[in-house]
Amino acid sequence: MELDQFLAAITPLNFALALFGVLAGTIVGSIPGLTATMALAVLVPVTFAMEPASALILLGAIYTGAIYGGAYAAILLNTPGTPSAIATTFDGYPMAKRGDGDLAVALACFASVFGGMVGALALLFLAPPLSKVALAFGPIEYFWLSVFGLSLIASLSNGNLMKGLAGGAFGMLLSTVGVAEVSADIRLTFGSQTLIGGFGVVGALIGLYCIPVLIDLVAVPGRHLKVEENVKAVRIGDAFRLALQSKFNLVRSSVIGTLIGILPGAGGSVAGLVAYSEAKRTAKPHQKFGEGEAGGIMATESANSATVGGGFIPTLVLGIPGTPPDAIVLGALLVQGVRTGPAMFTQSGSIVYTFIYGLLIATILMLPTGLLIGRYAYKSIVTIPKAVLVPTVGFMTIIGTFSIRNSVSDVIIMLCLGVFGWVVAQFGFAASPIVLGLILGPIAEQGFVQGWIIGDATNNLFGMFFGRPISQGILAFTLITLILPIFLARKKSKLNVELES
Amino acid sequence: MLKRIIFSAAMAIAMVSAVSVATAAKLTGPVSYIIPFGPGGESDISARFQQPFFKEKFGQDMVISYQPGGGGAVGWASLNGLNGNGQTIMGVNLPHIIIKPAQKDVGFTTEDLNTFYMFHYTPDAIVVTADSPYKTLADLVADAKANPGEVTMSGSGKASANHLAQIKFDKLAGTVTTYVPFKGTGAAVTALLGKQTKAEWGYTTVGAKQGDAVRMLAVAMEERHPLFPDVPTFKELGYDMTGGAYRGIALPNSADEATKKLWSDMIGEINNDPAFRQQMLDGGFAMLDVDADGMADFMKARIEEYLNDAREAGLIK
Amino acid sequence: MNRSTARSQGQLGSLIVSAMFVLAGAVTLYDTLSYTDRDSRVFPQTVAIILIVCASISFIMRFIKPTGEGGFGQGIWWRRVLLISTMVLTCLVMPIVGFLPAGIIAFAGGLIAAMHDRWTLPNILIYWGAGGIIMLVFYTLFKFVLNVPLP
Numbered sequence: 001m002e003l004d005q006f007l008a009a010i011t012p013l014n015f016a017l018a019l020f021g022v023l024a025g026t027i028v029g030s031i032p033g034l035t036a037t038m039a040l041a042v043l044v045p046v047t048f049a050m051e052p053a054s055a056l057i058l059l060g061a062i063y064t065g066a067i068y069g070g071a072y073a074a075i076l077l078n079t080p081g082t083p084s085a086i087a088t089t090f091d092g093y094p095m096a097k098r099g100d101g102d103l104a105v106a107l108a109c110f111a112s113v114f115g116g117m118v119g120a121l122a123l124l125f126l127a128p129p130l131s132k133v134a135l136a137f138g139p140i141e142y143f144w145l146s147v148f149g150l151s152l153i154a155s156l157s158n159g160n161l162m163k164g165l166a167g168g169a170f171g172m173l174l175s176t177v178g179v180a181e182v183s184a185d186i187r188l189t190f191g192s193q194t195l196i197g198g199f200g201v202v203g204a205l206i207g208l209y210c211i212p213v214l215i216d217l218v219a220v221p222g223r224h225l226k227v228e229e230n231v232k233a234v235r236i237g238d239a240f241r242l243a244l245q246s247k248f249n250l251v252r253s254s255v256i257g258t259l260i261g262i263l264p265g266a267g268g269s270v271a272g273l274v275a276y277s278e279a280k281r282t283a284k285p286h287q288k289f290g291e292g293e294a295g296g297i298m299a300t301e302s303a304n305s306a307t308v309g310g311g312f313i314p315t316l317v318l319g320i321p322g323t324p325p326d327a328i329v330l331g332a333l334l335v336q337g338v339r340t341g342p343a344m345f346t347q348s349g350s351i352v353y354t355f356i357y358g359l360l361i362a363t364i365l366m367l368p369t370g371l372l373i374g375r376y377a378y379k380s381i382v383t384i385p386k387a388v389l390v391p392t393v394g395f396m397t398i399i400g401t402f403s404i405r406n407s408v409s410d411v412i413i414m415l416c417l418g419v420f421g422w423v424v425a426q427f428g429f430a431a432s433p434i435v436l437g438l439i440l441g442p443i444a445e446q447g448f449v450q451g452w453i454i455g456d457a458t459n460n461l462f463g464m465f466f467g468r469p470i471s472q473g474i475l476a477f478t479l480i481t482l483i484l485p486i487f488l489a490r491k492k493s494k495l496n497v498e499l500e501s
Numbered sequence: 502m503l504k505r506i507i508f509s510a511a512m513a514i515a516m517v518s519a520v521s522v523a524t525a526a527k528l529t530g531p532v533s534y535i536i537p538f539g540p541g542g543e544s545d546i547s548a549r550f551q552q553p554f555f556k557e558k559f560g561q562d563m564v565i566s567y568q569p570g571g572g573g574a575v576g577w578a579s580l581n582g583l584n585g586n587g588q589t590i591m592g593v594n595l596p597h598i599i600i601k602p603a604q605k606d607v608g609f610t611t612e613d614l615n616t617f618y619m620f621h622y623t624p625d626a627i628v629v630t631a632d633s634p635y636k637t638l639a640d641l642v643a644d645a646k647a648n649p650g651e652v653t654m655s656g657s658g659k660a661s662a663n664h665l666a667q668i669k670f671d672k673l674a675g676t677v678t679t680y681v682p683f684k685g686t687g688a689a690v691t692a693l694l695g696k697q698t699k700a701e702w703g704y705t706t707v708g709a710k711q712g713d714a715v716r717m718l719a720v721a722m723e724e725r726h727p728l729f730p731d732v733p734t735f736k737e738l739g740y741d742m743t744g745g746a747y748r749g750i751a752l753p754n755s756a757d758e759a760t761k762k763l764w765s766d767m768i769g770e771i772n773n774d775p776a777f778r779q780q781m782l783d784g785g786f787a788m789l790d791v792d793a794d795g796m797a798d799f800m801k802a803r804i805e806e807y808l809n810d811a812r813e814a815g816l817i818k
Numbered sequence: 819m820n821r822s823t824a825r826s827q828g829q830l831g832s833l834i835v836s837a838m839f840v841l842a843g844a845v846t847l848y849d850t851l852s853y854t855d856r857d858s859r860v861f862p863q864t865v866a867i868i869l870i871v872c873a874s875i876s877f878i879m880r881f882i883k884p885t886g887e888g889g890f891g892q893g894i895w896w897r898r899v900l901l902i903s904t905m906v907l908t909c910l911v912m913p914i915v916g917f918l919p920a921g922i923i924a925f926a927g928g929l930i931a932a933m934h935d936r937w938t939l940p941n942i943l944i945y946w947g948a949g950g951i952i953m954l955v956f957y958t959l960f961k962f963v964l965n966v967p968l969p
Contacts, residue, residue, distance in 0.1 A: 037567070038566075038964060041540065044552075045552055045563070134691060137695065138692065138695055166869055166872035169843075170839055173843075173865055173866060176862050176865075179572045180858045181658075182682040183858035184601075184604070184659040184660045184661075186571075186607070187858060187862060193578060196578065214901060215901065215902070216893070218894075218931040219893025264687060265688060318691070318714075320694075324539050324567075327545070327687075334546055335550060343712050343713070387934075387935070388929070388948050388952075390901070390929070391927070391949060392928075394925070394927075395952070398909070399960055406568060408909050408913060411909045415909070426831065429835060444861070445861040446683070448861060449682075449857045450681050457679035458651055458653070531965065583967075
């Protein structure tokens with residue numbers, strides 16, 4: 001039975017579809033503004049003519065590829081190609097800047113394949129029990145998860161905690177602009193129609209990360225990235241060695257990614273941030289996160305790729321899509337006549353299993369294709385003269401931001417945010433805390449408000465916020481993340497004092 | 502003889518040209534169908550159902566894209582700026598397009614939207630988990646009366662169909678329940694399944710999607726939904742409420758009458774396809790056939806109803 | 819020395835940016851007064867207060883201990899301004915002249931802004947040619963493959 005579905009997945013057609021999907025997805029993901037959601041939405045009608053399983057394999061492969069492709073732009077241009085790759089910029093871009101961009105791209109590929117495999121295997125073997133995770137997470141758990149994500153601000157604010165916190169708070173305020181998601185009030189638009197839709201995450205990412213890079217690029221002569229004299233290929237050997245060294249990091253991050261992928265309200269960006277935060281917390285003294293540490297890339301990339309498989313767990317088992325691409329796949333399934341929901345594994349089991357095997361195959365195919373495309377992406381970014389690179393990237397930011405909502409005002413908002421982000425960054429307010437606030441703000445707000453309403457209704461506010469086991473666990477991790485570095489720093493300085501005396 | 506041939510040829514030409522005048526509006530390429538929400542919601546699913554039928558019947562691709570923001574307001578505010586040549590259409594939702602502009606200035610008014618067809622609605626329903634202590638609606642009402650405010654019910658957003666239904670039902674049943682707004686039906690269902698709330702204000706589509714995992718206590722329809730012959734209507738149980746969220750399609754208001762007619766006919770034809778109807782019913786939707794001609798009356802009645810409900814609920818002034 | 823630090827670009831700019839964030843928090847607090855729903859007020863109010871507190875602390879600390887840290891650094895201003903202004907101009911004229919012609923403005927602006935080498939004829943031909951091809955490829959990809967309704 002199982003073998004049948006595996007064989008069905010590797011028919012030449014399905015194999016070709018998986019290959020094509022990964023290729024197309026990687027390219028889509030690498031262009032900021034082009035999202036997996038968009039590519040899938042366009043391709044769904046094409047899949048109507050296919051067998052359900054083939055259609056799903058194609059869609060799943062594109063999604064997988066896109067999440068990985070997001071790393072290229074993050075590493076080489078400091079611009080996450082997809083929101084999932086935000087934390088990839090933290091170490092990826094510093095690595096590229098010092099001349100290790102090829103290594104970073106290869107590392108991202110290994111980590112993505114590993115994470116993708118973990119996610120897909122979890123989907124294959126553990127989907128029904130793991131789907132309970134999605135249900136165990138209530139509003140309060142989301143609230144604390146977002147607080148945990150925000151605690152990362154402490155370490156991202158380059159030594160100035162107050163500025164980091166101010167940036168994070170500002171980002172959260174930005175996230176409230178427009179029609180409130182759940183309470184339907186119109187906030188902070190000052191009567192402007194343009195702002196009613198709020199600040200889209202993808203546009204804000206492009207603005208806050210990419211525009212400052214462009215502004216800095218044009219201002220001074222010289223190369224974009226430092227290049228070693230004899231660039232031959234992507235440094236596969238070095239990358240593999242590094243990946244082996246941090247196998248524990250990879251496993252932990254992939255598990256985090258799978259679990260957070262299961263949560264319908266979170267997604268790849270949160271998974272990447274949480275995995276990064278954990279990798280940083282458990283770092284060895286010689287690892288300098290934020291300055292081009294390989295572990296940072298591996299944590300983020302394995303976690304965000306694991307969310308693909310993880311995200312399909314609630315989608316397939318509960319009929320609740322975790323991310324927009326999952327929702328599109330779910331829609332395609334419905335049109336194909338596949339009943340989703342609890343009955344799906346039993347009634348349409350063969351399609352589902354063929355799809356999961358297809359996803360696994362696509363993930364494995366990502367290894368050769370990812371390294372190959374990565375090599376060209378890296379080579380072209382370092383060899384293209386700045387005078388062509390800058391306008392090309394600039395053009396991409398415009399067309400990409402426009403196409404998210406087909407709106408010119410979104411492009412103008414993106415540019416304004418970009419200039420704003422560049423200016424405040426010159427005075428110590430880094431972009432990343434603002435972005436964290438923007439992404440985690442809505443999760444925090446909704447979780448808080450819903451938790452408050454439920455707690456208030458049942459006269460158990462305190463128990464609601466602090467009495468639930470998962471909440472307590474997340475809260476404990478948050479406190480450890482925040483307090484441990486301070487404690488360690490104290491101890492270290494004490495030690496130094498003793499040594500000196 | 503010759504005269505007759507000439508005459509009939511002239512007639513033929515006249516007829517052909519007359520026909521071509523009548524069908525002056527026709528599609529010239531792929532059609533862009535904008536959903537002013539993200540993917541995965543009821544608007545998206547029903548559009549996806551229409552997609553293959555449209556291609557099959559009219560030979561053109563229907564390209565669905567998403568333009569989320571402001572609970573649909575971003576899309577609707579931009580609709581009339583789009584080209585009215587019939588190549589672009591946009592989904593519209595009730596009560597959103599009535600309540601939102603009545604609350605605040607959101608860049609469009611209900612009358613701005615050139616809606617040409619209402620093709621289905623998702624009837625309101627109270628959903629509980631399969632193992633819930635509420636076996637019937639009476640159980641829930643009894644609990645809500647005994648413990649005012651402690652019965653929590655999730656739903657999609659505020660000032661939405663779910664929220665209006667909750668307020669209306671509380672009034673009819675004389676209960677006090679607590680409404681917990683979530684971001685979309687998916688999140689509200691997740692909260693229900695995870696027992697974060699005791700019940701959910703959802704639609705019949707939730708029952709269709711979740712199958713045995715949930716139980717619907719009542720549906721807000723005139724008659725029982727064919728997919729759920731065992732679920733009573735609110736009316737049967739003595740609560741006079743029918744309705745839900747209505748979905749239709751609109752053109753930019755620069756579109757001419759012929760284009761509007763063409764689209765109304767095309768969507769009507771899809772709506773009358775038995776295979777399409779079956780697919781929709783299996784998904785838990787309820788069919789509706791309000792074409793361009795009947796739209797004014799339909800909208801007038803709905804506007805009155807929703808604004809009245811919203812005013813009573815204190816959502817608008 | 820001390821006086822020059824206190825008046826340096828980094829010092830003044832940091833104070834201004836911090837003050838700006840405090841102002842943003844205050845504006846938010848004012849805006850929340852008009853919300854009809856308590857649920858939509860509580861979060862922005864809390865966050866605005868956090869913003870005001872943090873930004874004020876960073877303002878005061880900087881004011882007490884002036885340093886020259888921060889500032890716009892080296893770099894040629896006309897290039898930065900040219901890059902951004904052409905991109906903005908592109909957005910403004912896009913609805914009127916269409917996407918491609920507008921895109922050329924941004925592309926040309928970016929190219930000139932980023933061109934630190936000497937203009938030679940082969941350079942000009944290659945760069946502008948490459949630019950044209952890149953724009954056409956992206957335009958085709960978005961407009962016809964992804965069906966984005968570009969103006």
